[in-house]
Amino acid sequence: MLSVPSADLRTAIVGAGPCGLALARGLWLNSAQAAVFERNGGPSPRGFGFLLLGNGCDALRSLGLRPGESLGHRIDAVQILNLDGAVLAEYSLPEAVAVTRSQLVNALLEGAPKQLVRFGHQFDRFEWDGEMATAACFSNGLRHEADVFVAADGVRSQCRQALGATSRLRSGQVKEIVACVRLPTVDKELGGCFRKVLHPTEGLAVGLVPLGDGHVIWFVQFDSQQFPTPWMGEVGSFLDRHLAEFPEFVRDVVIVSDLSRAHLWHTVDEDLPNCWSHGNVVLAGDAAHPLLPFTSQGVNMALEDAVVLSRLLLESSGRDALIARFQEYERLRRPDVLRCLEAGRGMARDFMSPGQARFQIPVAA
C-alpha cells in the first residue's frame, strides 16, 4: 500500500475494467475520492480470462492482492507443439497466473466502498472550462463533476474520441476466437502448463490455458487474410474446417464448447496517440494503448498504468499540478508500452509468415 498522503482530488474514472478498478483501488485504499462509471449493468465477462505476468502480478501485489495464492492459478510453463502433438519448444514462466476476468474484477473490488462503481452509465461527453474538464456527462442524463477524469473505457474509448485524440482504429490482421469450457480432466492434465499448437505453414494456432478450477480457456488465432473471418453463426463450421489437422486433444476441447458464448476478438493494431492527456483528463489501459494479443500484455500493462497513475494522483498537490503529473505518467509508461506494441507487431509478422520458425515464447516480458 502507498504511504504518501492522499490528495483531496475527486477522481472520476470511466470504465470498470481491470484498469479502472485497479486505479480506483489504489485511490480508495489511500482514502482518496474516486467514482467509477461503467456502461454495463454489472461487471462484464468480456475477455474471459487473462494470463497475469510478473509485471501485472507486481501491480496487483502493490494493491494488496495475492496473485498465485488467493487469486488465480499458477502457470509454470508454456509448451509449443506441432500438429502431431510433439513438443517443439518449452519455456518456463517464472511468475504467471491464469485468472478469469470475473475473478480479477471481484478481487479488485474486495473491500471497496459500496458506491464506488456506478453501473449503467454510458459516457457521452465532457463539459469544459477552457482546457479543464469540469464534468462527465452520461447518456442517462447524469452529470458528474470532478477534478480529474480518467478514461479507462477500453479500446474503442469514447472519452478518447471526446478529446479528439483518436486516429481511425486499424484492425489487426490476426483475429482470435476465445471461449471457456468446463473440462475438469483436461484442466487437471494441463496442470500448470499453457499449451499452444501451431500450424507449420499457415497463420493458425490454438492455445489452451488451464484455470485450475475445472475450466479451460482456449483461443484460436488466425491470419484473417488467409482465413476469412467468420460471422459469429459460422464459427462452428470455421473451426471444423480449419482445425481438422489439429491434434485430437485440441479438437475435443473445441467440440464440447458452447460456441454461442465464444468471443470473436477483432484485434486492433494502432500507433500510440501523441499525447495521453488533455488538461485534467488522462487516458489509461486499452483506451491509451490497445495491444496485439500475442504479447499477453494488454491487461498487465493496464494494471501497471493504474498503479503508476494512482501513485502520481495521490502525490499531486492539486489540480494545477496535474499536467506535470500526467507528463510524468506518460514518461514512465510510454517506453514499456511501446516495447510491447512493437513486440506484438513482430510476433504477428512471424505468425503470418508461413514456414518461418515461430517457436518463440508467446508473451512479452
Ligand SMILES: Cc1cc2nc3c(=O)[nH]c(=O)nc-3n(C[C@H](O)[C@H](O)[C@H](O)COP(=O)(O)OP(=O)(O)OC[C@H]3O[C@@H](n4cnc5c(N)ncnc54)[C@H](O)[C@@H]3O)c2cc1C
Ligand atoms: C476476447 C478477449 C481476450 C483477451 N485476452 C487477453 C489475454 O489473454 N491477456 C491479456 O493481457 N489481455 C487480453 N485481452 C485484452 C484485455 O482484455 C485488455 O487489454 C484489458 O482488459 C484492458 O483493460 P482496460 O480496463 O483498459 O479495458 P477493458 O477491459 O476493455 O475495460 C473497459 C471498460 O470500460 C467500459 N466502457 C467502455 N465504453 C464505455 C463508455 N462509453 N461509458 C462507460 N463505460 C464504458 C467497458 O464496458 C469495460 O468494462 C483480451 C481481450 C479480449 C476482447
